[in-house]
Amino acid sequence: MEWIENGDLSFLKKRKVEAKEAAQQSVREIIARVRDEGDKALKDYTKQFDGVELGELRVPNEAIAAAYRHVPEKVIQAIRQAAENIRAFHEKQKPSSWTETVEHGVVLGQKVTPLDSVGVYVPGGTASYPSSVLMGAVPALVAGVGRVVLISPPQKNGLIAYGVLVAAHEIGIKEIYQAGGAQAIAALAYGTETIRPVDKIVGPGNLYVMLAKKQVFGDVAIDSLAGPSEIAVLADETAHPEWVAADLLSQAEHDKMSMPVLVTTSRSLAEKVDQEVERQLPALPRHEIAGPSIETVGKIVLAANLKDAAEIVNQIAPEHLELAIADPESVLPLIRHAGAIFLGMYSSEPVGDYFAGPNHIIPTNGSARYASPLGVESFVKRSSLIRYTDEALEANGSAIADFARFEGLEGHAQAVEKRMKGATVHE
Amino acid sequence: MEWIENGDLSFLKKRKVEAKEAAQQSVREIIARVRDEGDKALKDYTKQFDGVELGELRVPNEAIAAAYRHVPEKVIQAIRQAAENIRAFHEKQKPSSWTETVEHGVVLGQKVTPLDSVGVYVPGGTASYPSSVLMGAVPALVAGVGRVVLISPPQKNGLIAYGVLVAAHEIGIKEIYQAGGAQAIAALAYGTETIRPVDKIVGPGNLYVMLAKKQVFGDVAIDSLAGPSEIAVLADETAHPEWVAADLLSQAEHDKMSMPVLVTTSRSLAEKVDQEVERQLPALPRHEIAGPSIETVGKIVLAANLKDAAEIVNQIAPEHLELAIADPESVLPLIRHAGAIFLGMYSSEPVGDYFAGPNHIIPTNGSARYASPLGVESFVKRSSLIRYTDEALEANGSAIADFARFEGLEGHAQAVEKRMKGATVHE
Known part of the structure; x- marks a missing residue:
């Protein structure tokens, strides 16, 4: 795996691959034909x-x-x-x-309705x-x-x-x-x-x-625009090199473009993980996929301390993050951007892929900066509820009308004012 | 306004206007040039x-x-x-x-973080x-x-x-x-x-x-792709024609393409609202905008009963919905698709545009079927949290590995199995 010791994270810019215009055009044609035929x-x-x-x-x-x-x-x-x-x-x-x-x-309120x-x-x-x-x-x-x-x-x-x-x-x-x-x-x-x-x-x-x-x-x-899978393992000297290597490889075997990154405060751990990855890789059935991911995308990033390491993770905004450190809860508050966070040595990422319960459809390509894993919220929507009263209109109607007129929307002002001054529902 | 008495809602199909390729292309060029220069x-x-x-x-x-x-x-x-x-x-x-x-x-859990x-x-x-x-x-x-x-x-x-x-x-x-x-x-x-x-x-x-x-x-x-503003007023015979007309016009004055729709169980109310719209329209400063909206987009839809009326509203999935009926709470459970719902005679839509508190950036073009008004949720994201234990791995590791192998992901299976059988964190 490539080592990064100078804090240069410019490799992250390569994550977003712009689709070729030819691919865009064939997709446009496929959609048009399905709509027609x-x-x-x-x-x-x-x-x-x-x-x-x-x-x-x-x-x-x-x-x-x-x-x-x-x-x-x-x-x-x-x-x-x-x-x-x-x-x-x-x-x-x-x-x-x-x-x-x-x-x-x-x-006032909101009504939640499933799609x-x-x-x-x-x-x-x-x-x-x-x-x-x-x-x-x-x-x-x-x-x-x-x-x-x-x-x-x-x-x-x-x-x-x-x-x-x-x-x-x-x-x-x-x-x-x-x-x-x-x-x-x-x-x-x-x-x-x-x-x-x-x-x-x-x-x-x-x-x-x-x-x-x-x-x-x-x-x-x-839901979102998915890209290749990603894992960042933030590890300290207490982490188990064999396990960390296996977790990096489990992401690498998804796709040649998958991104496995080790962020660590320990040079000694980094060396051991690097060796372990080389040792475990050839035995994997999907080594022809995992190999290119490890060699051309995978990175080992050295950090001066856990605080710097957390900030590196935030810049990666990985789909999956493992906190393979002695006290993961102490670093968790420093993590702003990660789709799913696995705490401690036994929280191997595949546990989340299959079994634990949280979703495995998670933002990739750095979109964990602004997006969430798929969840129940992805399948409901909110409708706002407003029930105004005559008393509230008498108290606030003038302010609302002033605001509307200032925006040049006289019709809005009049809709409110017509209901004021003791007007009743039935004429 | 155009009357619809046969339940034919095909006018809704006209809402989605496909952007001309020329407009798409100039936007592509503008974006490219801003990125470059x-x-x-x-x-x-x-x-x-x-x-x-x-x-x-x-x-x-x-x-x-x-x-x-x-x-x-x-x-x-x-x-x-x-x-x-x-x-x-x-x-x-x-x-x-x-x-x-x-x-x-x-x-297990989730951590909420602002953007x-x-x-x-x-x-x-x-x-x-x-x-x-x-x-x-x-x-x-x-x-x-x-x-x-x-x-x-x-x-x-x-x-x-x-x-x-x-x-x-x-x-x-x-x-x-x-x-x-x-x-x-x-x-x-x-x-x-x-x-x-x-x-x-x-x-x-x-x-x-x-x-x-x-x-x-x-x-x-x-957030969303906004289209022209929309209002549906679901009114019964107890509604106030002058107020309903004013509310329809308040949406119409936004844009010539805005969609004001009255859905009503009362032919008599429909006639009065239609007349009121004609009466109020010329006096509005923005009548040159509101006029085309009322005449070419606006609709009066007659419904046999409140249940049918609610279903018509669901098919419209309007940005704004007013329930201008005697008992709005009784119809609310039938409403599945509406961005903001205004209950009762005093809940004029402009109250929500400016003042009440709920957001006025609301899904349009029928997207209230699947989207929500802008809200705090639009500005936070969730990260899943998973902290697994050695005990849990001993209990479930084989099932996880079986599942992973069945999907052809041997590396996933091994990452889990390496942690089983009494392995300790420190080698």
Whole structure:
């Protein structure tokens, strides 16, 4: 891994890769064609990009049940326990409606309502991600979303991965479509003959999925624009080099562009972790992915003390942060920007990917500066409530009218004044 | 106003106007040039689009103090009271950090952190909107955002409107820049020599501002893509036609494209409101704006009963909704989609625009289906917290590793397993 000893974090600027205009243009064309031709376009693109000739877009219920025969029982049990943990954590996030009565009997408040419909995109291709089903859909279900739809590209055998179907069934999702890429996003946003449109699209995907989400944003809601996975491990001399190395590698194996960073106050630890990474890497089945991530993206950043180390972390604003230090709680208040924070030596990042309960769909590319992990809040909205009274209008109507007139909005002023001076509801 | 008696709501499809490719392209060029040339580009565009030759981009503190001489004392008082009400309401929205201890001593939770920096865009041009300063900036200040920046185009006299400067001063904002349009959004997103970039850009603006916000989205956060203002008044026979008409007109005077809709169960009320709108319209100073809105966009929709009326409102998903009915609380549970809901005869919509406390930056164009008014939540983010224990890893590590291996991520499985079987922190 590359060492940085002079505090130069300019490598962070390379994180944001601008999409080529050609990619933008093909995504525009895919979206336009799906809007025009609906199901036919979806099937044509699935043949072209996934090499699969689809009969039906919707996965029949029998196929979901049949998927259970292909998933080991211990994995089904793990999916079930993970779903329960994820549900329990997200239940804690549910916001409540409230009202309060203020001066002159005025009632103010906000009403929280779940979205009507949500589409969860689950990436496919070479791997199968049942965990993404749980992380995308469970918060929507906890929020009370009435219609939660899944969409995922078919594998070469012409079916969505078994684990994805099992995870969907475990949490009660029945509306599942086989399609991927920009065409799947367009179908969710604008609908086809088979797929009714949704109000919000969530879930990670490749560059085309991300570009499509950005283009449909505004016509529907989206969660965020996901980039390659990231981890920063802030470690002191008490950290366990073998474990830290394994955690860095667990991010590296996601993608050649994934960013594993060790930030440490201990040169001795840094050296040991560096050696451990080299030692563990070749044995990993995905070493051809993890290798380039470690060698071309991965960094070891030396910090003078924990305070400086925390500020380096804030500048990285990593998706995942491990505080592999003797007293993680003492550094936590210094951390402003990190999507998910793992405290202490036993909080290995994969614990959060699968099992602990908090969401694994987390802001990347430094967007933890301003964004949050997916959560129940992503699937509800607030409506403001205002109940004004005649008494409050008598007391404040003139101020409101003065303000409106100053902004040049006479109609606003008159709407308020018409209700003043003892006017009654019935003429 | 056009009457709709057959339940045909196809007029809603006309709300979303696709921006012309030419406009998109000029916004791309403006953003690129501001990124390349910084302050110089900003000044050039300000000369070109606003007809103003700027000396400094930043408004000097003396200009802010001097603005007070041009704003009537009663308006200053109204601004002050409004700011207090807005602050009080938004204080109620502040989310809290929390942790909980679950099985095996595992601690889970979330940490709420304000954004570091926010830019509030305040539209300018022919009018002056101090209310938008308050609505954009106060929630950010309540959230605890360290740096809140204002940007607004200069008027023909070469200065930002006095009311905007007074409102900014009242709430303690000192960093104010003179620029508007797409170039202002680009400057906030990417920075110039004078303007440091921000993490999030909020506030309404014209089509160019909206297109620029969509283009920079992903590099920074934005609030929403604002369209023309909307009001739906759901009224029964007990509503006051003169007041309902005035409220419809108050939205109509914003913009020729604003959408005022009356949804009513009473044909007699509909007729009276229609007449009242015609009677009041010519006397409004902005009748040349309100007229086209009423005539080409405005609608009167007849509903068979309050339940149907509520469903019509949900399909409109209006920015503002008035429940001008005898028992508004009885209909409120049926309303799923509306940005701000005004209950009862005295809750005129302008009360919310200026004074009551809830935000007036509210989702438009039907996006109340999935989005919320601007609020404190818009200016904070959550970080998940996970503190796992050795005991929890012994209990759950195998399930986590099984799950990871099933997804083909051996490195994830090993990171967990290395910590099991009595391994200690220090080797």
